[in-house]
Amino acid sequence: xxxxxxxxxxxxxxxxxxxxxxxxxxxxxxxxxxxxxxxxxxxxxxxxxxxxxxxxxxxxxxxxxxxxxxxxxxxxxxxxxxxxxxxxxxxxxxxxxxxxxxxxxxxxxxxxxxxxxxxxxxxxxxxxxxxxxxxxxxxxxxxxxxxxxxxxxxxxxxxxxxxxxxxxxxxxxxxxxxxxxxxxxxxxxxxxxxxxxxxxxxxxxxxxxxxxxxxxxxxxxxxxxxxxxxxxxxxxxxxxxxxxxxxxxxxxxxxxxxxxxxxxxxxxxxxxxxxxxxxxxxxxx
Numbered sequence: 001x002x003x004x005x006x007x008x009x010x011x012x013x014x015x016x017x018x019x020x021x022x023x024x025x026x027x028x029x030x031x032x033x034x035x036x037x038x039x040x041x042x043x044x045x046x047x048x049x050x051x052x053x054x055x056x057x058x059x060x061x062x063x064x065x066x067x068x069x070x071x072x073x074x075x076x077x078x079x080x081x082x083x084x085x086x087x088x089x090x091x092x093x094x095x096x097x098x099x100x101x102x103x104x105x106x107x108x109x110x111x112x113x114x115x116x117x118x119x120x121x122x123x124x125x126x127x128x129x130x131x132x133x134x135x136x137x138x139x140x141x142x143x144x145x146x147x148x149x150x151x152x153x154x155x156x157x158x159x160x161x162x163x164x165x166x167x168x169x170x171x172x173x174x175x176x177x178x179x180x181x182x183x184x185x186x187x188x189x190x191x192x193x194x195x196x197x198x199x200x201x202x203x204x205x206x207x208x209x210x211x212x213x214x215x216x217x218x219x220x221x222x223x224x225x226x227x228x229x230x231x232x233x234x235x236x237x238x239x240x241x242x243x244x245x246x247x248x249x250x251x252x253x254x255x256x257x258x259x260x261x262x263x264x265x266x267x268x269x270x271x272x273x274x275x276x277x278x279x280x281x282x283x284x285x
Contacts (some may be wrong), residue, residue: 013214016234043049045069050242051283053148054257056122057183060148061249063116063183073171076111077106078156078222079138086159086166098123099146101138104158106221123148125185125219132273136235141222146219148249149186149236154278156222175252175281181263183239183249184224193233193267199260204239225276227266238263248275 021168023229068075080087081104092102096101098120099106111117125147132139132146139146150156159166169255174180188205196202224231240246241262248263262275269277 005176028228031051038233045126046243050245050247050257052126053242054247055257056124056126057148057247057249058253058255059122060111060117060183061251062253063122064249065251067114067116068171070114071116075155075157075169075171077105077153077159077166077168078150080159082165083161084159084166086164093218095263097250098141098144099139100143103149104138106139107205108146112162120144125241125247128219135220136219137220137222141219144219147185147187147241148183149220149223149238151182151184151225151276152236152274153228154225155182169278174278177249177252178254179275180251180278180280181238181248182186182251183255183273184223184263185238185246186220186236186240188220189234189239191233194232194237197266199238199263199265200240200244202234202237202239202260204241205234208257225263225275226269227269235282243258 037244059173064075064233070249079101082090082092082102082236090105092105094100098108098112105113108120108123112120117123124145128145130145132141132144133253134140135146137197138221155169157167157169171177174256190200190205193201193203220236222232223236237262238246238248242257244259247255247257247261248258263277264271264280265274267274267280269280270282272279272282274280
């Protein structure tokens, strides 16, 4: 009996054994297949997260539409200080609130408390991995990643206690509800890319900025548009977070996955392509 036969055994000796070389070949093949499949699996996983985010965006947009219908065509503020006489009172509870800020009620909790979006997870982008514990603009949360932002100031207005007649956005002020963006994947972008008018080139900022002691690039409750004087800072904008595409929610309640540039930030507000503006449509025949 030769060496190979002694390693394998005969038919009557039970299961056949592999030689060391054969075993190494099998391991190498498995490693090669894994290397080929892992990128595809990662892309498939991210695509599923993008679809889940789009579904969340759709639910949030529809919840907002119902809120507007129930409130004389007026939109809720981006946030409002407690005690304003124009709104119902509420009791702040950091354990259940989406945004944990005792100084203001953000739009997410306005929808939740009103019964329009009871599941708090719909306000999170599934692609976000860290909690929004040090987010910008006061939209802080140790329970949620956030990441779905409201357009500021086109739609999201801020209301302080002294605002006896809050300047809230009305549905009648929107020229075409199906072509006007109210929500988007929101996060900070790098200073270098923020200067570029091409929104498809914007990149998320580093997760931590030591100078300001703030986490950037994470989930926030709003995104700035050109009508915001702080738009150039890039501290919160819409982002092509899902395979270079951004999920947008429109005022009529529908949601779409588009290139970030589809918002038309490089166009002035009275332009058919400026979907970021409420009154973007030109009146020419």
